[in-house]
Amino acid sequence: MNRRIGKLCVTLLLCIGLTGCWDEVTIQDLYYFTAMGFSYDKQAKEYELYGQVIDVAAVAQKEEASSSKSNSVFGHEKGESPSIALDRLFKAMQMNPVLDHMMTVLLDESSIANLDELLDGINRNSAIRYTINVLGSENPIGDMFQTTGRISTSPLNTNIYQPNSNKRGLPFTTNNDMRDLVRAYKSCPCTVYIPKLKLNENHWVGNDGKRLRTPIFDGAFVLNNGSYAGKFTEKQLEGARWFMGSTHGQTITLKKRDRIASVLQVKRSSNDYHFGKSPTPSMKLKLRVRAILTEYDKNLAENEIQELATKEVIEQIESTLRLARSRGVDLFNFEGHIYRYHHARWKKMKSGKTNFAELPVELDVKVHLIHSGKMKMRKS
Template sequence: MKKIVGTAVTLFAAGLVITGCWDVKTVSDYNFVTAMGIDYNAGKYTIYVELMDFGDMGSQEETSADDRSKVWVGKSEGETLYEAINELYKTSQQNLYWDHLMAIVFSEGALKNEINVFFDSIPRFPQIRYNTWVFGTREPIDDLFKNSTFFNLSPISNLLHNPKVLHNQLSYISPIRLNTVLANAEEKGETDLIPRLTLKPKSWENETKFQTVLKMSGAYALNSGKAEQKFNEKQLEGIRWVNLKTRRAVVPISKDGKRLGSLLVIKPKKKTKIVLQAGKPVISLHIKFTGVVEEVLMPSKAKQFKEIAEKKIAEEVLETYRTGITKHADVYDFQQYLYRRKPKAYRTLTAASANDGLFLTEDSLRNVKVTVNIAHSSMYDMEP
């Protein structure tokens, strides 16, 4: 009798354990959101979400030439950000899973009008992680998402979801994460450059047609919760030389209208000095690089490459600075540098400024010194 009772208890307990998993959900029960777009216009919020097949994310199987990874784009509207998201839930068919969100794209309308609301609301949503990449665009966001995949690779191996890989290969505008934007929101004098995404229709093609891809073209200057100014790629050429996150950048070497070659510069080091003269800031900047000769088209000397590169870099740094000031943006964060070292002087200059706190002028940056130390010219000399 005791054995029968013991067996019955064991079977009952086992039954409880087995039936305890009846409501467990599998990967197929979710829609994985990998990117979100936010637009704001005429008091209405429009939300876009990019969905991808979780099985495709790690896929490396060969497919046909036309078979880019499949992307689904959802869209909804609302009077508030979360009302728009809740409207999206009504048509999502399955649970939307936000833990894999890798990028947030803001329209120009959102950047100019409601950016503080977005950056306050988004982190309150517990599934959204702070390491999400942040972009801006003037393109239709749904078109960006539809063309975000490339070739027959994993759909998250691209500029939108993994911009750091491309930045390490050729540095221009540094990608920025949500946690950096949030941390800098209350920093005095801080300017964040939000990379701007555009569509490039005819750079790549396969056997049948051209493939539209994404390109990072310029940036929006975000300061004190406003991102009213945008810069194209040409206007921000000097940023890569001042940014310590630059990993690899190329200087074209030309003289008298003739191209001599190209110089690769790496390992930037920067020293900034700001002094006050007659109550105005005077800035000196010294930047050092290691150089590697990558291309020689005409007989040249390493010293010649060095001198041309130093002059060109200094010119681009000054030009970008002045362009920023004309657009009321301190793109090199000199004001933030002064605030950290001389907060009293910063407050005095800000209070006296008639330009929304921007006290720098086009001639505040007086001296830009550039030093390029050429390490080698690869396995060849300076002859083509």
């Protein structure tokens, strides 16, 4: 018994000399990649990689929030493949690079055509998970990583890192992570939307008189049947947004005799597809929108507002349908729906080389005012 107690005492004494984790690395001794961007030079057949590195320790300190000090830098390198470019950039770094905190991948238009190779190169890295954001960029990637004049000095408080945070400025689709992209791109002949960012310097000015350059969402890059189909603006996609995108917080502007009559804000919407097989294949689109009044013309009755709003939404959908047919792009993902729910018929239509963007469409749209409080306020 005494021998056991002696051994225990010796062990405890030895533990005093231990200093904790022998392989501990301080946060300042690591380079944390938080975002990457890719561009492709078709002539040189090279990828250009951009990597943004953020000083995590500085961002985490509350006192830095009111400082003008920059907490991020970015670097770039070229290579015949994404992994070669990344390896070359790693070799040029002064401290150990870490990809465990990657949050976003930005793709410009030139790289979308090489999406297969990009996805393969990115997802083979075990540190990068399928929950990272995948976004498009209308501007050069380097410019996106040099956004200036942030209202909050943390570089993490932008649409690049938090795309779904501003409910009034949501991207075209809020299903914008790597998992959603791969599932839609690889598992079915679905239409894929990659939300597109562009730099905006038209709205905010700092105390120094300089305009703020901030990234905002405007439309999307579209892939159709596994191929890049082009970029589309927010205005061009407003009809497809009711079925393919996010609608919460969107406004419906009503006009009467070429002047604004009322403005509605969407609180929620629901949609449904119905595939008609005979006499010829066709689609029926059902949409129900619930909205509130934000601006009101006292000369309009509630039923008139609902009728005008329904007409406006129908015009938006019909406009995007015309655009889809003119460019041969299935912007409403009709093929994806038929593939999932009417597979046998899809195979027959596919073998007959059906252009799904040209299917006849019937619309069933209704807009309902949740409440008319502002109308009652004006009348009192």
